[in-house]
Amino acid sequence: MKVTFPHMGTAYIPFRALVTGLGHEAVVAPPCTQKTLNLGTRYAPESACLPLKINIGNYLEAAELGADTIIMAGGIGPCRFGFYAYVQQEILRDIGCEMEMIILEPPASGWRLLLERLQFLTQGVSVAQIGRTLRLFWEKLVACDRLEQLSLAVRPYEISAGSTTEALEQAYREVDRANSVDLVRRALRSGMAWILSVAQDRQRPVLTIGVVGEIYTILEPFVNFRLEEQLGEMGVVVRRKIWFSHWILHHLVLSAFRKQREAELFRWARPYLHHFVGGHGLESVAHTVQLAQEGVDGIVHILPFTCMPEIVAQSILPSVGKDYQLPILTVVVDEHTGIAGIRTRLEAFVDLLASRRMKTGVHPLRERPVPAAYYTRP
Numbered sequence: 001m002k003v004t005f006p007h008m009g010t011a012y013i014p015f016r017a018l019v020t021g022l023g024h025e026a027v028v029a030p031p032c033t034q035k036t037l038n039l040g041t042r043y044a045p046e047s048a049c050l051p052l053k054i055n056i057g058n059y060l061e062a063a064e065l066g067a068d069t070i071i072m073a074g075g076i077g078p079c080r081f082g083f084y085a086y087v088q089q090e091i092l093r094d095i096g097c098e099m100e101m102i103i104l105e106p107p108a109s110g111w112r113l114l115l116e117r118l119q120f121l122t123q124g125v126s127v128a129q130i131g132r133t134l135r136l137f138w139e140k141l142v143a144c145d146r147l148e149q150l151s152l153a154v155r156p157y158e159i160s161a162g163s164t165t166e167a168l169e170q171a172y173r174e175v176d177r178a179n180s181v182d183l184v185r186r187a188l189r190s191g192m193a194w195i196l197s198v199a200q201d202r203q204r205p206v207l208t209i210g211v212v213g214e215i216y217t218i219l220e221p222f223v224n225f226r227l228e229e230q231l232g233e234m235g236v237v238v239r240r241k242i243w244f245s246h247w248i249l250h251h252l253v254l255s256a257f258r259k260q261r262e263a264e265l266f267r268w269a270r271p272y273l274h275h276f277v278g279g280h281g282l283e284s285v286a287h288t289v290q291l292a293q294e295g296v297d298g299i300v301h302i303l304p305f306t307c308m309p310e311i312v313a314q315s316i317l318p319s320v321g322k323d324y325q326l327p328i329l330t331v332v333v334d335e336h337t338g339i340a341g342i343r344t345r346l347e348a349f350v351d352l353l354a355s356r357r358m359k360t361g362v363h364p365l366r367e368r369p370v371p372a373a374y375y376t377r378p
């Protein structure tokens with residue numbers, strides 16, 4: 001089979017290893033561009049979420065490269081993600097694009113369904129080979145996240161703009177090329193060394209901004225207009241708690257233990273949100289409280305236009321911001337959003353945070369009263 005999958009940041013690196021290890025040809029769609037978005041918006045309903053449209057563009061571009069099968073994650077819960085893959089399947093069928101879609105539902109919706117679909121992908125592959133492939137997949141996934149995490153901490157101090165991103169991309173290429181666990185680990189070590197060797201001015205004062213929101217918009221740089229890179233180059237250390245490896249672990253592997261994880265999020269989100277709202281809406285509220293208590297200067301909340309869980313979070317975050325005296329910038333993206341508008345808003349937000357810092361002279365958190373919500377946590 002010639003197998004493709006939608007883009008989401010660096011997810012193509014571990015997924016290429018997964019598909020190849022299971023004996024199929026991996027067809028990686030070209031990186032998301034305006035052409036991808038145009039293809040998606042041409043065929044998807046206007047009111048569909050932006051990620052669905054971009055996925056459609058990815059599939060069509062991969063089909064041009066010969067892909068005949070798509071792997072897509074399924075979902076459960078109150079948001080539209082549960083229907084996503086099925087709607088995409090119908091759209092492709094309507095436009096005459098004959099591609100097989102393998103929808104990997106989370107175990108919480110039934111192990112049998114998941115195992116049946118995995119069986120289709122793993123036919124004729126030995127158990128030992130499946131084990132090796134999954135291990136390589138996981139190593140690459142974690143390596144990409146660790147490299148990105150490090151780049152967020154280094155970029156604001158770089159002397160030459162873009163040098164951290166250059167080192168990061170070189171490191172990603174090495175991880176992508178590595179075909180064994182040992183080689184991935186070696187690529188990770190050298191990648192971290194390249195990023196750390198970027199010329200830096202460690203005396204430079206920096207701000208810290210937490211990024212929360214819908215996972216796809218956070219992880220896919222084309223959709224968020226390279227938001228984290230832009231902030232880093234403005235002298236901001238970006239902190240976030242959503243990583244692709246965490247999502248795979250919790251959504252696909254440990255989804256049977258979803259309740260325990262949700263209980264932890266509810267503890268953080270109390271008293272602002274008491275129930276699951278789908279997607280990452282609960283995480284957005286819980287992570288904002290966590291990041292506020294960790295002392296970030298501000299929060300950027302990013303979401304696709306009409307994203308239901310994040311609209312709920314958006315209506316709650318002003319209360320969190322008020323209690324913690326924390327400025328929050330909401331960035332809504334869709335196919336009409338332009339980079340100039342995003343850039344101007346980010347610059348204005350960073351200026352505002354910098355002037356707050358200058359006025360207080362110390363980290364704003366130290367001068368704030370501890371909000372009541374803090375005491376209500378168990």
Ligand code: SF4
Binds near residue numbers: 049051080279306310
């Ligand atoms: S989380 Fe938001 S963007 Fe993602 S499927 Fe649900 S409604 Fe759409």
